[in-house]
Amino acid sequence: xxxxxxxxxxxxxxxxxxxxxxxxxxxxxxxxxxxxxxxxxxxxxxxxxxxxxxxxxxxxxxxxxxxxxxxxxxxxxxxxxxxxxxxxxxxxxxxxxxxxx
Numbered sequence: 032x033x034x035x036x037x038x039x040x041x042x043x044x045x046x047x048x049x050x051x052x053x054x055x056x057x058x059x060x061x062x063x064x065x066x067x068x069x070x071x072x073x074x075x076x077x078x079x080x081x082x083x084x085x086x087x088x089x090x091x092x093x094x095x096x097x098x099x100x101x102x103x104x105x106x107x108x109x110x111x112x113x114x115x116x117x118x119x120x121x122x123x124x125x126x127x128x129x130x131x132x
Contacts, residue, residue, distance in 0.1 A: 032125035034118065039065055045075035053125045055084040056117055057106070063088045067100050076104050085109050087117045 035052040037043075039059050049055060059065050065086070066072060076084060086101065089108030101108050109117050123129075 032122055034121055034125075036114075036118070039072075041066055043069070043072070045069070045071040047075065048078075049075060049082050049084075050079040052082060054082060054121050056114065056121060057084060057086045058114055059086060059088060065106075067104060073104070076106070080105065083107060085117060085121065087112055087114045 032053045033051065035047055035049065035055045037045075037047065037055065037057050039057055041060065057065065063086070084106050086106050086108045089101070089110050089112075091110050112120075
């Protein structure tokens, strides 16, 4: 499986071609948040909508305004989940053609 891993930073161009991958795992910055208002980020999420986008180190609850829009944007937060665990779980799920999480 081809899994795109993105270590998000403020002002990232998000010029990745999501269509070339089976899944995306986002590694957020600052307290598990993302700049959900970034136009490039939103355009990235809209491309190839059928590809799941996971977020590791997601805070529980709605601590920040950005966490409230994850569902709206199609982001699947993985709570209490390390990057290594998420990567292996996604990789195994795709390999076995199983539902991811």
